[in-house]
Amino acid sequence: MNLARWRTYRWQLVAGEAFDPGMQMALDEVLTRRVGAGQRPPTLRFWEWTAPAVVIGRFQSLRNEVDLEEAARHGITVVRRITGGGAMLTEPGKVITYSIYAPLELVADLSFQESYAFLDAWVVEALRALGIDAWYQPINDITSAQGKIGGAAQARRFGAVLHHTTMAYDIDPAKVPRVIRIGREKLSDKGIRSAERRVAPLRQQTELPREAIQEHLIRTFAERHGLEEGGLLRDELEEARELVRTKYGTWEWTAILP
Amino acid sequence: MLHGEYKTPGGKLVQVDFELAGDRLTNVRVTGDFFLEPPEALDTIARALEGAPASLEEGELAARITQALEAFDRVELLGFSAEAVARAVRRALAP
Numbered sequence A: 001m002n003l004a005r006w007r008t009y010r011w012q013l014v015a016g017e018a019f020d021p022g023m024q025m026a027l028d029e030v031l032t033r034r035v036g037a038g039q040r041p042p043t044l045r046f047w048e049w050t051a052p053a054v055v056i057g058r059f060q061s062l063r064n065e066v067d068l069e070e071a072a073r074h075g076i077t078v079v080r081r082i083t084g085g086g087a088m089l090t091e092p093g094k095v096i097t098y099s100i101y102a103p104l105e106l107v108a109d110l111s112f113q114e115s116y117a118f119l120d121a122w123v124v125e126a127l128r129a130l131g132i133d134a135w136y137q138p139i140n141d142i143t144s145a146q147g148k149i150g151g152a153a154q155a156r157r158f159g160a161v162l163h164h165t166t167m168a169y170d171i172d173p174a175k176v177p178r179v180i181r182i183g184r185e186k187l188s189d190k191g192i193r194s195a196e197r198r199v200a201p202l203r204q205q206t207e208l209p210r211e212a213i214q215e216h217l218i219r220t221f222a223e224r225h226g227l228e229e230g231g232l233l234r235d236e237l238e239e240a241r242e243l244v245r246t247k248y249g250t251w252e253w254t255a256i257l258p
Numbered sequence B: 001m002l003h004g005e006y007k008t009p010g011g012k013l014v015q016v017d018f019e020l021a022g023d024r025l026t027n028v029r030v031t032g033d034f035f036l037e038p039p040e041a042l043d044t045i046a047r048a049l050e051g052a053p054a055s056l057e058e059g060e061l062a063a064r065i066t067q068a069l070e071a072f073d074r075v076e077l078l079g080f081s082a083e084a085v086a087r088a089v090r091r092a093l094a095p
Helices: A003-007 A021-036 A068-073 A112-129 A191-197 A210-225 A234-248 B041-049 B058-069 B082-093
Strands: A012-014 A043-049 A053-056 A077-080 A088-090 A095-103 A134-137 A141-144 A147-157 A160-168 B002-007 B013-021 B024-032 B035-037 B076-078
Touching (some): A012 A210, A021 A043, A021 A053, A021 A077, A021 A147, A021 A160, A021 A234, A043 A210, A095 A210, A112 A141, A112 B076, B002 B082, B013 B082, B035 B041, B041 B058, B041 B082, B058 B082
Parallel strands (some): A012 A043
Antiparallel strands (some): A043 A095, A053 A088, A141 A147, B002 B013, B035 B076
8 A cells, every 4th residue: 555656766765874963954954955856866864863952843932842951951952943843852872763855746645644644654564563563643653552652743845745753762751851841731631641642762662772673664664665775965965064054053043933 | 921822632732922012912922843834824823813902702813813824825734723823822811
């Protein structure tokens, strides 16, 4: 089902190199633009982080979401992404994050809600093959019987669709509320399901190291959709560095909604 | 500064902040963990509430937002709605 749709494209894999939080945001914009302009094949990028970060959604209020003093005390960089959704905490080696950059036609006839589940279906399949009882919980969560594993965010921008997902591998759930504020209203319809809603990092659910899970995800994508080894071009990296300087590394952008 | 929140069941949180100039809303800000395409529509939503009488009912506030969003060929609100924003405003006014 729907596999033919993926197979319309020759997918390229970008993985391995670690970047700081600002570069991660900038690379998402650069690669989305390139795919939208037909200058790069549809791409799957796995992220490696050089430093911990709180990544907030495009429409969130910086101060409502993040305790900036607490973040600074822990050496956590705060950045804002171009997609909506909620704040998340990432640390090197403790999350699995990937982005899909695809032509709009891949999801053109799907609603936004449908396209979330569609673009993460290979991940749910891969996790289940590892014995993790995972499923997609609309709008944008990958969850399991033991709790939430991760969340996705999406933007249709620059002639392409950007879909990125972060899954907790070994994030300490107790650390999150120290830097990310979670209001009472946000939990209002989650009260009775609070046990189900707790975060259940992958490490609690499998013996496998992070790298092995990531390799399994890549293999699953390759088998399902086809995937060729690739890499970032020098001018893509230069464009991203420039975007960190002019946008993603600036207070103007991070505090665009103070 | 007045602040109101509303979370759509099964959806996302909307937060509104504004002041009152006489009996009208001013300096309106709408934020949250929702999804919105195109992102420029956020300003449109906030502007639709600017100058709105504080006496307006939820439905009237939502209608102002819906009407303003008609300026876009295609706009998609995911996890929230014009009604959700309007409810957050009413909650700020009658906490």
